[in-house]
Amino acid sequence: MSLPVLIPITPSDLDDHTLLCSNNGVEEGESLISRVDEDLSSFRLNGVKCFGVDLTPDNVAVAMVYFVQGVLDLAKLAVSFYLKDDLHLDPAEAAVISGFAALPWLIKPLYGFISDSVPLFGYRRRSYLILSGLLGAFSWSFMATLVNSKYGAAMCILLGSLSVAFSDVVVDSMVVERARGESLSMSGSLQSLCWGSSAFGGIVSSYFSGSLVGSYGVRFVFGVTALLPLMTSAVAVLVEEKRVCVPLNGPNLPSSGLGFLETSKQHILNLWTAVRQPNVYLPTLFIFLWQATPQSDSAMFFFTTNKLGFTPEFLGRVKLVSSIASLVGVALYNGFLKNVALRKFFLVMSIVGSALGMTQVFLITGLNRKFGISDEWFAIGDSLIITVLGQASFMPVLVLAARICPEGMEATLFATLMSIFNGGGLVGGLVGAAMTHLFGISKDRFDNLTTLVILCNLSSLLPLPLLGLLPEESPDLSSKESSDVEMKSI
DSSP states (O other): OOOOOOOOOOHHHHHHTOOOOSSHHHHHHHHHHHHHHHHHHHOOOTTOEETTEEOOHHHHHHHHHHHHHHHTTHHHHHHHHIIIIISOOOHHHHHHHHHGGGGGGGGHHHHHHHHHHOOBTTBSSHHHHHHHHHHHHHHHHHHHHTOOSHHHHHHHHHHHHHHHHHHHHHHHHHHHHHHTTSOHHHHHHHHHHHHHHHHHHHHHHHHHHHHHHHHHOHHHHHHHHHHTHHHHHHHGGGSOOOOOOOOSSSTTHHHHHHHHHHHHHHHHHHHHHHHTSHHHHHHHHHHHHHHTSOOOHHHHHHIIIIISOOOHHHHHHHHHHHHHHHHHHHHHIIIIITTSOHHHHHHHHHHHHHHHHTTHHHHHHTHHHHTTOOHHHHHHHHHHHHHHHHHHHHHHHHHHHHHTOOTTOHHHHHHHHHHHHHHHHHHHHHHHHHHHHHTTOBTTBOTTHHHHHHHHHHHTTTTGGGGGGSOSSOOOOOHHHHHHHHHHTO
């Protein structure tokens, strides 16, 4: 059985639609697929709208992909307990393994370029959504059945994250394509549908994550999670997309490959030119350093479960509260903080955030119980306040990324900036893991945890002398930019 030949083509090749199939059998197959596409695109749920968007099969597919991205958080709590209880890792090791999930998000622009330039089986969107779903199902199936080492867990976590990152880039590009030429109102409605779908998926996963781990164990949760990416593969057939047919062989094969290389070179040169501008790289440097401050999340997870005895069910409730609190944080920013000057915003939020982060010391030392507040209620309240502040603090990062992107490079540069910011978060996690190991904090020893938490919170103030790298004005966006940022806050 011969495999199809995948020939890279340039965006200009896609626009003129001059590529023809090489034989009658393929032409007949394309004709059949086209008729099926027309039938799907003509079907819609009459009179049914969500966020003002008609629920056509195409829009349903987009919403479902975002929903799956949100609901895949189901396995996060299970992964934490698996690394701690099944693999018996220390907090520092668990933090490093968990950090593998961030690696695929560092090269998001590459996925977009591949999807745009190299169609698989005639499609630039459908095929990659199907493959992303299958890759996610494959990785979580292995976690549910075969993985018994930290190296296997790291590889499966990496592949599962790659699945989500690639599908995220593909579906983002689909939304951009569908919003092009639409009114700002319709574009905003489509963005709201996407954001709402992901948020709903996150709330659903938060509600069930803890109870499923407590009742059925982590392997069961991994098995359930393995089924979720298949939803992405299933709805990919609903995506409205014209089939791109390329000849299996012919005189234009070398020119297609050459066009791909030339386009790649031009994209890299344009990106480098944009990044070299001071109004781009200086704010980017500040945000990277702001994101790269060390974190103590892994050590606190081990402390709350091993020392305080927090159960998976309770941590699931905390996660649910955090998911709802993140929505409150977005509303807080949009309602009251979006017109505050960036330098003033980051100064105040960093100081307030550092002070509120110190409240974890109360939980570690038991000081909250002296005020009659149980550990559980204190943890819920602390998570609620910190999550609201954290989400509100991250919104200007998205705003700033949208503002500094020069015209003509918006999509590529925005994805690049997000990758750089994700890299800062990864560095912060690794530095936090190193500090955890340095202070001798293990799964049953927390003598220096108070010192770790204090240093991590104080370190968030270190980038403040570099506030001058940020622009002075307030992040007052146009309505179009606001809608773009809203989608990216998922």
